[in-house]
Amino acid sequence: MEHSIDKNFRIKELIDNLPDIVISVDYPSGIIQYANVNAIERLGFSIKRAKTLRDLSYFVIPKYRRKYLQHWRDIKDGILIPSLVFEVKTIDCRIIWVEQKNIYIKQGDTVIRIHAVIRDITERKRLEEEMLQAFYFSENLFLHSPYIILLYDNEGYIKRQNMTFRAIAEHVDNMIPNYNVWKDKQIQKYGIDLIFKEVVRGRIMDIPRFPYTVKIKGEDVTFYFAGKAFPYMRSSREPEGFVVMLEDVSARQKREEETLETKRLESVGRLARGIAHEFNNI
Incomplete structure (x- = not known):
């Protein structure tokens, strides 16, 4: 028993030291059993008020709540989803992009708990959007x-x-x-x-x-x-x-040819006038 408590303590200590948000949830009830220090710091009052993932979704992912809960229902139906990407509202009311990876804890063949490891990927998402915009810009530039x-x-x-x-x-x-x-x-x-x-x-x-x-x-x-x-x-x-x-450059070529032809005619004209002048002096 003491060994089990010590093991759980070490796991919690490890989870607390992770830079990611980690939420441990009972399966299939969705009851939140544990949230690490980073989760409390980033999500604040929301994580303290929420008893289940359903409650938490109301506070932190209003835009993606239905989709998120549908994913949870899919998990209940036996579809194990490795990761999700969605927006989250933080304690300072900022919207960030996160990626949630699910770690499934099993007892025999039955899933009894899910550790949701949530990583801030806002910077990665911004770079992806910039690359996408650059691609669309270059593609548009290429075509037109x-x-x-x-x-x-x-x-x-x-x-x-x-x-x-x-x-x-x-x-x-x-x-x-x-x-x-x-x-x-x-x-x-x-x-x-x-x-x-x-x-x-x-x-x-x-x-x-x-x-x-x-x-x-x-x-x-x-x-x-x-x-x-x-x-x-x-x-x-x-x-x-x-x-x-x-x-x-066909138009430019034509203008240059016309200019050369004009200069040639002018040269011929000057030559003809010079010859006529010489004849008049004879």
């Missing part, structure tokens, strides 16, 4: 960027493309199914494939301006593109493919 963005695998096949590329591609008559960039004659002609091969080796490369001709409504239309290419890496250190970002 004014630049053409293409993700190729190392074999040269397109794995993903954004809306800007699709807007152009849907008007192209001669789009090749299962397009492979390594086999594209126009890409090879201007040496862009050599740039992509350097990217696959892990380098970030600039893509100089190059023309690309496609058929739209039966007519040849030439676009001019320029941009950047960089390796695509996830968990491994080796590139799993490469990303190509291209800007449609």
